[in-house]
Amino acid sequence: MPERPLTRKKELAAYYTDLRVVDYLVAWGLGVAPGIVMDPSCGDGRFLAAAARRGARRVIGCDIDARTIETAAQTLAGADIPLSLHESDFFRVEPERVGPVDLIAGNPPFIRYQQFSGESRTRALASALRVGARLTRLSASWAPFLLHALQFLRPGGAMAMVVPAELAQTGYGIATLQALCGNFARVRLITFRHNWFEGAQQETFLLLAEGRGKSCGSAELVPLERIEQLEGLIAEPEVDDSLRLHPESDASLGLAFIDPAARGVWHALTRHPGGFQLRDLGEVANGYVSGANAFFHCRRVDAVSRGIPLEWLFPVARNSRSLAGLRFGGEDLVVAEDAGTPHHLILPRPEDLFSAEPEALRRFIAEGERLDIPRRYKCRVRTPWWKVPGLVAADLLLPYMIGTAPRSAVNVCHALYSNSLHGMRVFPGVAAEQIALGLLSTFSLLSMELEGRSYGGGVLKLEPTELQRVRVILPTGSDSALHQTFDEADRMLRARDYAGATRLADQVILEGQVGLSHSNLTALRHGRAASVERRLTRGRSNR
């Protein structure tokens, strides 16, 4: 097929599937549900051609794009079985008109909600509701596409599709998975350690669903390294029974990629009575967005030359680099500002216009206007533009974007924090020091890997809802022992010995307190290392 202009290609999500994957899905599908095959977004017709070669009785294709349908017709010209091709928005095609079919195979278009709109989306969401999924307006097109498609199947029919990992990682994805489990007797997801799909920025799974008309409680995961391994899998994909994805509970897909010994230790620790999720211990909130960092931040030593009254300056943690140790205090502000990075937010009060500092505030506003700050997006949408909103005082500062060493710190100087970090206000009776120390242990580090999401570049991102699910076992023991361990971990972190601080937390909490054996701790560490390595590997192969 001739290359299409990139924007049109993106608009239609016209990225075609690797032929080895096409062949695998069609072979598996015709094995369990031989007969009529439909691809609802058939592109150049590669799934249908494979189906024709592998003995389908009839093939049906649909695509919204006229040129694409022509190409599919050429691809299938030599096939000697009945063929129908529909040039249409698939959501306009009704199951009663075309179905029933035995097998749906293909790769649905991945169009994000911002571009997926109008009548097509209204039809799509209504169709999803017919099979029990109430999808939100944030749903990308692939989700209702799968749910509309399954309505074309005869009882007992099957579905073999490429699906994005969002199926297990987003609210609307989980709702889709739930509906799939509610409509098929068995659902399997083949996952890959190495990303193989050029058009997808994220991980991709293969969905194998069979027995339309029955239901199952969970999906089974089949973890593979690379697509080359599909060849050996045609007959019956092996399923490890501990790898079930229960859509009604937290989906920890990452567990599929660590070895069974680490998984066993993980499951045992999640049941430990001293364990919590962060949401049991306090409230987690995002930090502020200034809208113009250079303008709204100031070093204490520069206040006079900028004409800023000292009482306007509030200490802040800017990002994870601000957090050198396990506590964030006045000395950290001094060190960071000596190194050149302002760690104070400028926060005039509206009453300053009338009382204490009217001249200073007028000058500050005039300087902002000279620099065009009020026109910046975040400033434009707030009143007054020079007052940064969303300020929270937190007991504990927590990570948002994670490389390999997630930083948390007790906020001893009551600093505000930007949206590069999260903050937690802990419930009465819980000590922030205990949480900070607990989060250093391998158990919590693995929990962050399992709850977070990673995009391009291999960075792990934890939104507040994901961070709230992170697990921690709090250190117990006397106050003096806790302070001693805390101080030692703080010193190690400041000396850039992150691994040492984690070993200390493991020794005190996992070995000393929980009684984890050395070999179990080693298994857990390998599990965490494998998760980090997998994320970084995918980051590299996505570039």
Ligand SMILES: C[S@@+](CC[C@H](N)C(=O)[O-])C[C@H]1O[C@@H](n2cnc3c(N)ncnc32)[C@H](O)[C@@H]1O
């Ligand atoms: C990811 S490609 C898959 C093509 C083919 N099944 C494959 O895997 O090689 C998605 C296809 O969906 C088509 N498409 C996008 N929106 C559609 C819609 N609403 N109805 C039918 N087809 C659509 C695009 O034209 C594109 O050919």
